Amino acid sequence: MSTRIGIYGYGNLGRGIECAVKQNKDMELVAVFTRRDPSSVKIQTQGVPVVASSDVESWVGKIDVLVICGGSATDLPTMTPKLAAMFNVIDSFDTHARVPEHFANVDAAAKQNNKVAVISCGWDPGMFSLNRLYANCVLPCGSDYTFWGKGVSQGHSDAIRRIEGVQDARQYTIPVQEALDAVRSGKNPELTTRQKHTRECFVVLKEGADAKRVENEIVTMPNYFSDYDTTVHFISQEELDCDHKGIPHGGFVIRCGKTGWNEENTHVIEYSLKLDSNPEFTTSVIVAYARAIARLAKEGSYGCKTVFDIAPAYLSPLSGEEIRAHLL
Amino acid sequence: MSTRIGIYGYGNLGRGIECAVKQNKDMELVAVFTRRDPSSVKIQTQGVPVVASSDVESWVGKIDVLVICGGSATDLPTMTPKLAAMFNVIDSFDTHARVPEHFANVDAAAKQNNKVAVISCGWDPGMFSLNRLYANCVLPCGSDYTFWGKGVSQGHSDAIRRIEGVQDARQYTIPVQEALDAVRSGKNPELTTRQKHTRECFVVLKEGADAKRVENEIVTMPNYFSDYDTTVHFISQEELDCDHKGIPHGGFVIRCGKTGWNEENTHVIEYSLKLDSNPEFTTSVIVAYARAIARLAKEGSYGCKTVFDIAPAYLSPLSGEEIRAHLL
16 A cells, blocks of 8 residues: 655645655655645646645545645744644754754654654755764764755855845855865865855846945855855846756765774765755655655654664665665 | 673674774673684783683673674674574675575574674675665665775685786776766766776786786686776785785765656765775674664564664664754
8 A cells, every 4th residue: 555645835845745756656645735725736746636734634544644845944843743743744854953842842742642753854954964873883983074065055045135136146055176085085174164165156136236236245244155255146037047947956974084903094984965956855855754654653653753763674665675685 | 881792703804893892982892702722812902801612602691792703605604693592693794695595594593582683784785785775765766886996805816816826916896987977977877897897906926927827817717807807917925015905995886866757857876985994894884783783682672684674873872862963
């Protein structure tokens, strides 16, 4: 029997879940929930209803895993605990500092109602977290490095759009090749923020806006740009729409460590992602963990979990015999 | 309380386990078992006894996890099931075709005696297997690639040493850069054995041996070299001892896959290792899994397992709260 998936929120992430479910033959999309007028939301899967999010409770018992596609800032902190009382759920909560609080809230709701919940799933947090953990356990004496990009930062793009005179913008975070090379060499360099990443901005000005002032406001913006070497390109809306419409991302998790009686040997573990679509990869990870959630729920292993708590075999549609035969 | 580790077999792997235990403050080496005369075996850790392997049974109850450092061809198929009846055990069994049989034998012995066993632990099988599994689950529509090297192949070095006129030899397996680049580009190339790796041999001849004949015997050797582009360098024993004394290795696990409603987006997941010492990295992985075994045994989760069956958090000395705070 297929795992019945519900999507709660139909933006970039919701659409990515829909695509990922289509690729997994043991998964079935049964409903999409939206805060908008359901009749205004067109989805791609034929025969699947779009339902008002206020009606979600009537779907209890008809959904194995509800994927919550909301934002970390305001949506998920209330949505996930509330929905974890009714459904097995998964989210991509990524506000690092608030993870302990979110975990505790979701765990309490899930345990009280015999549900399984996974929070902070995706690639960072998610696959990057896993690789940091494995590498730390294998090489206890060493240093961790995470680089992001080349990829679009939605938050930085939004920050530029808020500047007066800016019509549209796209910001790319780019890892510095020299820093990557130094890390890979096993030299355990200490790197400043500026040495690790540069920022490249493509900006469309409103008519009559002062390019010099806009550029200065960008490169001096605290938190977002002032600690980085930032380049700004002014382009037309047509160029932006044509050349920068994708949402690529990626990055690198590297750990260098020493082994040997006198720590005489150096090892470099590197995990990297090169992604054409940040939301589609994020949701591909989430759907694999949705499979695990359905299994854990059947076993009665209730409560809130992260990628750290789930044995890899639970993610696979294959049996233990099959994965040992083909992937070990 | 520390996890009490026993080492069964004191070669390259046994010495690696000894070094890795030293790096993990929650681990303690309590005994080294050898088939040689114990008085002839000097170990590095002060105050730890070297014991005849025939006396291992008298250590039941004094060891939490016994690490079996034997060869896959003849040692492990009998050693691991036998010892799994007495101890929680871990091995690095790597004869792929015989994994189902080995798993079944070890599982039966461990379950009958309420023990936990992990087989086929290390980096390949081991960390590479994990990365193949995760990547397959996240990107179900895609292709897998594994490259090995640059590194020393013990089996190929041994094969050269068996040729008449050869005094000593060291063989390096080298991934072909163009093949790696093609895979990373996301083009899903089909690659032959010859296109993926080359083999480089450093050979010391016995006095009077015919270099031309030896070279020909190497490059035409079936299974080992005939399917590869192989280069042979003749050097002196001094050069071999000085320039080729290390046991470096490494490699790459890459999966390219598509997502999107029409599979229009491409993603590349890459995991790579660059290792100064193959046995020391292998044993660093094993010691992390030994920690997991001790925990699983306390929980009463008996039987044979692989890296696929163990949740990542079990490998870490840190608590769930700590890993969520620092590594998520």
